[in-house]
Amino acid sequence: MEKDYVFDLLQKAVEKGQKLGGEFIEARYDDLQETTINLTNEMVKQSSSLHRKGIGVMAYYNGTPGYSFTPELSKESIEEATIRAVKLAKSTDNRNTIKLDFDEIPSVKDKIDAKLKKHPRDFEFGEKLELLKRGVGSIKEEIEPTTTTGLYGESYGEKYFVNSEGSEIFWVPIVVDLRMISVIIKDGQQATAFEGTGASKGFEFFEMKGSSPEEVGKLSGKTCKEALDAVAAPAGKTTTLVSPQMGGVVVHESFGHLSESDFVVTGQSPLSDRVGEQLGSDHVSIYDEGITEYGGYYLPYDDQGIKTGKTVLLEDGILKGYLHNRGTAKKMNAEMTGNSRAINFLFNPIVRMKNTYFGKGDLTFEEAVEQVGTGVYAVDMSGGQVGLDGNFMFNCSKGYLIENGEITKPIKNTALSGNILELLKHVQGATKEIKIKTGYFGGCGKNGQNGLAVGYGGPNVIMGQVLVGGAQ
Amino acid sequence: MSLEDIRNKVLGIADQTVKYARDLKVPSAEIFVIEQSTTSLTDNKGKVDSRDGIIQGIGIRAAIGKQLGFASSTGFEDETLKSTLQAAYNIAKVSPENPMFNGFVAETKTAKEGILDSNILNLEADDLIEKCNIMNQEVDLSDKRIISGSFGSNISHTGYAIGTTEGCLASSLTTSFSANSYFVVTEAGDRKTAGDFINSREIKSVEGIAPRALNKALSSLGSKAFGGSEVLPTVWEAREAASFLAFAFFNVFSGTTYVEKSNPWSDKLNEQVASKELTVIDDGQKPDTQACHAIDSEGTPKQTTTIIKEGILQTFLFNKMYGEVAGFATTGNAQRGGPMGGAAPYESTPSVGFNQILVEEVAKNLNEQIAEMDRGILITGTPIGLFTANPVTGDFSVTCNDTFLIENGEKVHPLKSVSIAGNYFETLNNIRFIGNDREPSGWPIDTPSMTFTGHTISD
Numbered sequence: 044m045e046k047d048y049v050f051d052l053l054q055k056a057v058e059k060g061q062k063l064g065g066e067f068i069e070a071r072y073d074d075l076q077e078t079t080i081n082l083t084n085e086m087v088k089q090s091s092s093l094h095r096k097g098i099g100v101m102a103y104y105n106g107t108p109g110y111s112f113t114p115e116l117s118k119e120s121i122e123e124a125t126i127r128a129v130k131l132a133k134s135t136d137n138r139n140t141i142k143l144d145f146d147e148i149p150s151v152k153d154k155i156d157a158k159l160k161k162h163p164r165d166f167e168f169g170e171k172l173e174l175l176k177r178g179v180g181s182i183k184e185e186i187e188p189t190t191t192t193g194l195y196g197e198s199y200g201e202k203y204f205v206n207s208e209g210s211e212i213f214w215v216p217i218v219v220d221l222r223m224i225s226v227i228i229k230d231g232q233q234a235t236a237f238e239g240t241g242a243s244k245g246f247e248f249f250e251m252k253g254s255s256p257e258e259v260g261k262l263s264g265k266t267c268k269e270a271l272d273a274v275a276a277p278a279g280k281t282t283t284l285v286s287p288q289m290g291g292v293v294v295h296e297s298f299g300h301l302s303e304s305d306f307v308v309t310g311q312s313p314l315s316d317r318v319g320e321q322l323g324s325d326h327v328s329i330y331d332e333g334i335t336e337y338g339g340y341y342l343p344y345d346d347q348g349i350k351t352g353k354t355v356l357l358e359d360g361i362l363k364g365y366l367h368n369r370g371t372a373k374k375m376n377a378e379m380t381g382n383s384r385a386i387n388f389l390f391n392p393i394v395r396m397k398n399t400y401f402g403k404g405d406l407t408f409e410e411a412v413e414q415v416g417t418g419v420y421a422v423d424m425s426g427g428q429v430g431l432d433g434n435f436m437f438n439c440s441k442g443y444l445i446e447n448g449e450i451t452k453p454i455k456n457t458a459l460s461g462n463i464l465e466l467l468k469h470v471q472g473a474t475k476e477i478k479i480k481t482g483y484f485g486g487c488g489k490n491g492q493n494g495l496a497v498g499y500g501g502p503n504v505i506m507g508q509v510l511v512g513g514a515q
Numbered sequence: 516m517s518l519e520d521i522r523n524k525v526l527g528i529a530d531q532t533v534k535y536a537r538d539l540k541v542p543s544a545e546i547f548v549i550e551q552s553t554t555s556l557t558d559n560k561g562k563v564d565s566r567d568g569i570i571q572g573i574g575i576r577a578a579i580g581k582q583l584g585f586a587s588s589t590g591f592e593d594e595t596l597k598s599t600l601q602a603a604y605n606i607a608k609v610s611p612e613n614p615m616f617n618g619f620v621a622e623t624k625t626a627k628e629g630i631l632d633s634n635i636l637n638l639e640a641d642d643l644i645e646k647c648n649i650m651n652q653e654v655d656l657s658d659k660r661i662i663s664g665s666f667g668s669n670i671s672h673t674g675y676a677i678g679t680t681e682g683c684l685a686s687s688l689t690t691s692f693s694a695n696s697y698f699v700v701t702e703a704g705d706r707k708t709a710g711d712f713i714n715s716r717e718i719k720s721v722e723g724i725a726p727r728a729l730n731k732a733l734s735s736l737g738s739k740a741f742g743g744s745e746v747l748p749t750v751w752e753a754r755e756a757a758s759f760l761a762f763a764f765f766n767v768f769s770g771t772t773y774v775e776k777s778n779p780w781s782d783k784l785n786e787q788v789a790s791k792e793l794t795v796i797d798d799g800q801k802p803d804t805q806a807c808h809a810i811d812s813e814g815t816p817k818q819t820t821t822i823i824k825e826g827i828l829q830t831f832l833f834n835k836m837y838g839e840v841a842g843f844a845t846t847g848n849a850q851r852g853g854p855m856g857g858a859a860p861y862e863s864t865p866s867v868g869f870n871q872i873l874v875e876e877v878a879k880n881l882n883e884q885i886a887e888m889d890r891g892i893l894i895t896g897t898p899i900g901l902f903t904a905n906p907v908t909g910d911f912s913v914t915c916n917d918t919f920l921i922e923n924g925e926k927v928h929p930l931k932s933v934s935i936a937g938n939y940f941e942t943l944n945n946i947r948f949i950g951n952d953r954e955p956s957g958w959p960i961d962t963p964s965m966t967f968t969g970h971t972i973s974d
Contacts, residue, residue: 083775087583087610092602093862094588094595099568109640112568114589124568131565134640138647140561169609190777228777233907309560310663311699313706389859391566428899431699432706434932436900436914458903458912460934512912512934 046154046203046213053205055118056100056125060207063129065102066144067207070125071346072098072116073388075200075216078168079483082175082193090168095200097388100124104132106142106370110391141308143370150209151350155343157215159245163197166246171195174249178223178239178256178263185264192224193260196241196483198496202344210348218243218340218496220483223260225267234273235456236266237425237440241482243341266441269453276442276454276511282418282471283459283509284411284445287400287478289421289437291499294329295399295487296427297435297463302331302356302364303382303394303489304371311431313464314362323360323467327504328402330355331366333381339398339479339498344381346392351381358402360467368394386492393490398481401501404473411474411503413448419511420445421459429463436460436512458512469507477502518633521674522686525550529678529686532573532596536680539597541604543578545619546678547812547851548591549861552636553671556643558651560663565640572861574851576619577603581612587862615774615840620814621681626847627800628688629807632717635670635690643668650696650725660733662699662706666725669693675860677814687808692718696725698732707735707917707929709896714957716803731895735917738929744973748891748947749935750884750921750966756874757956758897763939764795764872764960766906768822770833770848771867774840779907779940783828789943791826792877799847799870806870806959813849813865820846822872834867872960877949881964884948886924892972893919893926898935909939930974937970945969 053070060068077093097114098121109131113120163171175193182191199217204210220241227234239259242248249255285293306312314322333342333351342351347369355363365375368383371394384395406414420443427437442454479500486494516524525548536544554567573596574587584606588599647666656664669691676686695712709732711724751759767788772778780788799806799817808817813835821829833841834849850868851860885893896917904911914934920927950963 085611086613086615088613089864089866090583090585090606090610091862091864092584092586092606094586094599094602097589108564110564110566112566114569114571115592127567131567131640135556135563135565135644138558138561138644139563141563143562167609168606172609172611190775226777228907231908233905305559305562309562309665311559389568389570391564393564426902428902430899430916431708432916434899434914434916436903438900438903456903456905458900460900460914512936 049203050205050211052116052118052121053203056121057205057207059122059125060100060102060129063126065104065129065132067103069101069204069206069347070098071388072203073200075198075387077198078171080172080175080195082172082179084190085179095387098124099385099388099391100128101391102128102132103144104129105136106144107132107136107139108391109135112388143374145369145373147208151348152211154213155215157217159217161246163199163219163246174221174256178221178260181257181260182223182225182264185261186225186227186268188225188267189228190226194222194484196220198483204344204346204348206348212344212348214343218481218483219246219248221249221256221259222484223263225263227267227271229271234267234270235440236263236270237423238263238266240480242338243481273453273455274444276419276457278511280508281511282415282505282507284415284418284420285504285506286422287500287502288480289424289439290401290501290504291480292424292427292437293435294401294501295396295497295499296429297433298329299331299396299399300429301433302366304365304367304375305394306431307365308371308374313433318362318364320362321360322362322464323357324470325359326404326472327357327360327467327470329357329399330402331397331399333397335398335479335498337477337479337500339500340481340496342397345383346385347383349379349381349383351397354380366394366396368392384495386495390492393492395489395495396487396497398479398498400477400479400499401473401504403475403477403502406472406474408474408503411472411505412445412450414472415445415505416448418445419454420450433463435463460510460512461508466506466508471505471507473504474502518631518636518672518688521550521672522688525674525676526684526686528591528596529676530684532575532600533678533680535597535600539600539604541577541600543619544600544680545576545813547574547675547861549673549675551671551673553669554640554643555669556640556647557665557667558647559665567640572859573599574861575599575603576864577607578616579607581614581616582607582610583613583616584610585864615836617836617839619679619681620677620683620835621679623683623685624816625685625809626816626818627802628809629802629804630716631688632690634718635672635692638670643670646694646721650694650721653722654725654729660700660702660736662701665697667695677810679814683814685810685814687810689805690716691805694721694724696728698729700732700736702736705736705738707732709735712957714955716805735895735929738931740931741933741972741974744971746969747972748888748966748968749894749970750881750888750891751894751964752881753950753952753954753962753964754956755894755897756962756965757958757960758901760874760962761958761960762901762904763943768832769867770831770837770841773831774837779909780828786828787826788828789823789826790946792946792949793823793826793943794875795823796821796873797832797846797848797870798873801871804871811847811849812851812860815845815847815849817847817870832867834865837867869959874949874953874962876951876953876963878951879948880950880952884950884964884966885921885926888921888924891921893921895919904939911939912936933972933974935970935972941969942967
């Protein structure tokens with residue numbers, strides 16, 4: 044579809060909304076395509092080719108938002124959606140007591156085309172399936188699995204945005220992902236290994252070191268084999284070295300969500316009104332960034348057309364700020380952070396994370412292990428749950444004992460739990476190298492908008508007082 | 516547009532796309548069409564957000580013998596229907612055979628529809644604001660212990676249809692109304708949360724929702740440490756028992772895991788798997804539940820299936836493909852959007868999921884169960900970490916922030932966060948009481964309050 048045609052249609056929504064009394068209008072068109080393949084026991088258990096396209100219009104009246112959407116890209120449908128959005132904003136204004144209006148800023152006109160070496164749309168379904176077959180073959184070189192599952196996922200498309208300030212933004216989201224899952228059921232016990240990751244890159248990602256199907260499959264088989272001989276982790280409060288992947292999930296789920304300003308402005312977050320407080324040890328810093336030098340998800344603009352940057356949430360243990368949309372930034376007299384995101388046109392943008400990660404320390408990996416002395420090295424997780432009070436529980440699906448300053452035996456699946464605000468006080472150090480992961484699978488869930496692509500990571504971080512739940 | 520207009524619309528699109536499939540000479544195709552209109556309003560401590568719109572989607576499976584392809588798209592434009600069909604067909608051409616696949620549903624056969632409330636079509640955002648006003652007016656938000664109070668309401672009406680080149684053309688309708696309230700409270704450093712809701716196919720009164728939520732949150736303040744580790748009986752409020760058992764039943768009721776040989780109950784058919792007081796059915800025909808439909812999501816009539824009768828395992832739940840592979844018939848449990856709901860239904864192929872699991876009531880309400888407990892724990896909130904239960908061994912270890920210590924048949928005081936550990940399969944055989952107070956849980960499983968023995972409580 045021609046970009047100018049789409050921008051013209053969106054501009055009509057802005058004009059119509061303003062005529063109807065909307066004080067500020069944002070209109071966007073998302074056109075996203077996804078392909079997924081699930082190869083279980085060498086049979087295509089599920090595959091899909093998804094196409095999500097439609098328009099969303101956000102109208103603001105007296106600092107009150109109203110959002111309406113339509114899957115039809117026609118002048119009539121967009122007008123209808125705009126009428127409904129303005130009506131929603133006006134009719135809910137009396138009840139809305141937290142007015143989130145915002146100041147005008149200079150318009151932005153930007154068009155960012157994808158610079159991919161190998162765009163996934165140029166590869167046939169069969170070539171994507173072949174990636175999975177190669178990965179599964181490598182699993183079987185390591186083990187005799189009960190079940191193998193290979194997952195391929197990709198999402199790419201186009202995002203258009205206009206607003207009352209005259210901004211016109213076009214950019215191309217992309218993520219590709221490959222996972223290899225091995226399962227062995229033996230003597231009433233189950234050993235499972237999940238390996239793989241994604242990137243905001245093209246098909247060339249699967250040729251990069253560490254990301255090829257063969258390497259991911261081999262690692263999955265090796266991890267599954269180790270898990271068969273795993274020992275129970277010692278139950279109780281334990282010093283834990285968390286990997287970039289594990290730490291990234293912990294920081295995203297348990298701290299990142301608490302720093303989202305919609306929870307802060309309503310007082311639901313325990314971080315409310317605490318900027319400037321020393322919440323953690325001197326060893327802990329936490330950032331949220333749109334485009335990082337460490338990889339992760341590529342996010343140049345949010346869904347309010349705000350250019351993303353690097354947001355400092357926690358620095359040397361001191362709370363520095365929150366994640367904002369335009370309205371909460373003004374209300375809290377803070378800089379805009381570009382964190383207003385919607386998973387697709389069916390939803391209004393809400394405050395979400397970008398790439399969230401722990402800051403680096405000055406230890407080598409060996410020094411970190413030695414500093415832990417006796418404890419657990421938590422490498423990966425499968426599933427987690429958190430509360431708005433900072434309590435969390437994650438299932439550590441891959442980990443090792445640390446004994447006498449050395450990594451020794453693999454441990455069985457175990458729950459890691461605690462409260463993030465307590466845990467931050469017990470961060471004892473971090474390694475020098477940061478890694479940030481992203482992917483098609485998983486993603487972030489909030490308010491019914493599940494599976495939003497984000498990045499998460501950091502260095503290896505030493506945390507004291509992590510409650511290890513013991514073996515299952 | 517009336518509900519019947521929506522039915523005719525989705526049926527027409529399914530029928531038209533089947534014709535396109537024949538024109539394109541696709542050997543076999545199944546068309547899933549859905550349209551949903553939705554309006555929602557949330558008020559979080561005075562921050563109001565509202566949203567409405569129409570969701571339109573199609574999901575198409577194309578088959579060449581046992582080679583399957585699937586594609587989906589938003590929108591109903593002719594070009595979209597044709598390009599989605601072509602995409603599914605293209606994938607089928609290059610996909611390896613699925614030896615389990617044995618064709619799409621071939622005949623049009625329907626069961627009962629659930630309750631439909633056409634008044635929902637006339638509601639607008641103003642009506643949802645009024646519902647929030649009513650909830651708000653029932654509580655005193657000036658109570659200094661309240662950090663935040665939130666209210667929300669949602670309405671939707673949905674029509675979906677299945678058409679196949681084999682001759683099935685059927686549809687189903689739903690109307691939905693929900694309202695909820697949620698509170699965060701604090702006192703002397705103790706912080707607690709609680710919510711309440713209704714989720715109905717008809718417009719209902721919202722009175723009582725907010726006071727129940729607030730009272731529950733406030734009554735949990737003043738919690739004390741449990742102090743130690745002890746094996747005790749646990750009594751679960753009805754909604755919490757439902758969330759607890761959902762994770763127990765999810766894997767073992769599944770016909771998919773039965774076929775794939777990862778179901779620990781695979782060899783337990785007609786055997787005792789639970790206390791003899793336990794009878795569990797899967798009900799796709801209870802008219803007041805969201806699961807009640809004329810057809811499931813591949814066109815099979817929904818039905819009622821007894822899974823456990825007096826503790827004895829009767830069957831598993833199946834869709835057409837897994838049922839036929841297992842040598843059973845489908846139980847009308849084809850579901851799109853994930854086994855516990857979630858993703859847009861047109862974006863996934865039919866898997867096996869729960870309709871509405873119902874644990875049959877026996878006797879004794881919650882208070883009577885508490886009265887018969889010398890020492891134990893009352894669970895009043897959904898634990899964190901239920902998903903970490905081992906699906907093979909049944910071992911679980913969860914954290915719960917909302918519990919009370921019970922001594923001599925009475926609630927003594929709320930507890931700070933405790934861990935609850937045990938084994939699901941042993942738990943099902945260690946049922947002390949099944950209550951007579953079943954209520955809608957918000958999960959695809961409803962149970963009465965229940966008491967179990969043998970759980971380890973620690974902090």
